[in-house]
Amino acid sequence: MTDAALDVGVMVNGAPVRRRVEPRRSLVDFLREDLELSGSHVGCEHGVCGACTVRVDGALVRGCLMLAVQADGCRVETIEGLAATGEILDLQQAFAELNALQCGFCTPAMLLTAQEALRRDPGADRARIRQALSGNYCRCTGYHAIVEAVHRVARARAGEPP
Amino acid sequence: MDAMKPAPFTYHRPGSLSEVFDLLDHHGGDARILAGGQSLVPALNMRLATPTAVIDINRIPGLDGIRLTTEGLHLGALARQDDVERSPLVREHAPLLAQALPNVGHVAIRTRGTIGGSVALGDPAAELPACLVALGATVRATSRRGARAIPAGEFFRGIYTTALAPDEVLTEVVVPRPGPDARAAFDELARRQGDFALVALAAACRLSDGVMLEPRLVFAGVAGTPVRATRAEAALAGRRPEAPVLEEAARAVAGDLDPPSDVQASGPLRRHLAAVLLRRVAARLGTGS
Missing domain, CATH: 3.10.20.30 (Beta-grasp domain)
Structure with missing residues (x-):
């Protein structure tokens, strides 16, 4: 120091x-x-x-x-x-259920970015979700499962069937 | 483990421009001004920049405004790119910027990145400098010697080199108010969303009875500064953005640009992409984009 x-x-x-x-x-x-x-x-x-x-x-x-x-x-x-407040509990569950993480290194930031993406664009489709997550690298999943997980949460939050 | 990537520096958080001038006087060329930090901090982390003093201007009041006057749209140096992108005033009076800004990095970059930082850095692949040249904007800078206004077309001098003097601070950019017939369009080609542009094009003109007047075509990523494609502009001027006209302009642009080759793309590829962008963007000038 x-x-x-x-x-x-x-x-x-x-x-x-x-x-x-x-x-x-x-x-x-x-x-x-x-x-x-x-x-x-x-x-x-x-x-x-x-x-x-x-x-x-x-x-x-x-x-x-x-x-x-x-x-x-x-x-x-x-x-x-x-995680403690429960703000992103649905995203966390969707990531786990859809295998949207493997090593987990990118996951915390991916969750924060996904939360912000859905706040700004609640009706985001897969293409817009992919674009919103483009600044977060994942070297395991190939992104497909991550996009699916975020899209599932977007639909659920909008009250749409899964 | 004690993680410290940048070389040591002293940190200063002035509350006024006058204090900034004092600090610049005292530290001379060993100081760097920190605005959004989205280019300076990576350079610090990699020790490409090793200033002995960092002058953080983020808490100076009055530098982050977005406001409209009879003169035009004023964007304060500390206006965040994300705020500018989403500003209703910008969407109405400088829609070219609202189109271009989503291409600047990512949301988590634009929430910090500033208008002034991007302009003062003068990155050859940056979107904002090309847009400001296309819009005929003015860059305002202040030093203890006084304030001056520099046309954007004269501001960018070379790679990371601008008309700013060492004792000057960029305070705002002013975009002239567009007339009702003003049209503008932006597009770029990059490897991935948010990457630096291989080629970007900011275009503006007036549209009168479907005819393009005073077209300005400004490319980024093709040289050390934004480049106006004057031959292509001449091919568009006074004509409608129809396919044969666009083809002629796309051929002409090859004579306007001599892009460099690097690891991202070869010069010939960049020249080809410039013609592709020109067709796309100029076509949108006719539709009110």
Whole structure:
């Protein structure tokens, strides 16, 4: 820890957190290393793979492309928070039932991104779901099962038969 | 394990432009301005950029507005790409931007990425610079010496090189208000949704009785800066966007562009794709897209 370290206060999954962090610490490393919230994953570290996606003040962001010090005063939500509140329970169940995950590395961010996709576009068809998930890489499934799972949830939330 | 990818730097969060100017004076060329961070932070993580000071301008009030004046549509430097894309004002007064922005990365990139950051970076494959040139927009920059306005057509000078001076901060872009006969269309070809464009085309014109007037065809991804295809523009000017006209313009565009080859696509492929895009996009100019 160098002299450049700063005090940062963040509301993480509803709980206030205060830590001293170096400016070069990314938000996702802060979550994983300092707060031991390891559900947000670190893949490419330059914004391409999407595995580090979290929500900051309600907006979907890349946790590797935001510095932890920039989140000072912000509300951060991770997969741990979304899973605990039950907000994405239907997506989680659909992923499990349709084998939309294998190794699970991309899954937390895929769930957050799917949730945002359906919030913005509740009637999304498979093509629009595929487009909305295009910034999240999965190296196991070939995406088909993921798209099916998200589409099933979209229909269910709209009250349509499966 | 202690994960720290970027080289160490000091972090500054000024609350005003005046403080930014002080910091730029103090740190000189060793400082980098952090806006949305969607290009700077990857460069920090890979240590392609190793500034000793990072100046985070995100909390400076008044730089993120989207507003309409008699002059045109003002987009603040810190306006997020996602907010601009979904703004009713932008859809009405600069629909070209609303068409182009979904191609900029992904939602989780655009929620942070800013208008000013994209313009100040000057990436040759970026969509926004080409759109601003096509729309005849103006870039506004401020320094301690005062404010100045730079036409978008003169702003982009080369790969990641712009007309901004080292002591200047980009504050907003202004898109002139379109007349009722204004038409615009955007499309691009990329390997996958959200990837950098192999070729992108931003087009604008006036449409009078079905005839295209003052067409502006601006390509991205084909050179160090956005490129106006003046021969193709001449082939469209004063004519209707019908198949034979589009074919003539598509042939003419080969003489306008000399695209580079890289790992993504060869120069000849890019030139071919430019003609494909030209046919698609120019046809939409006639339909009100």
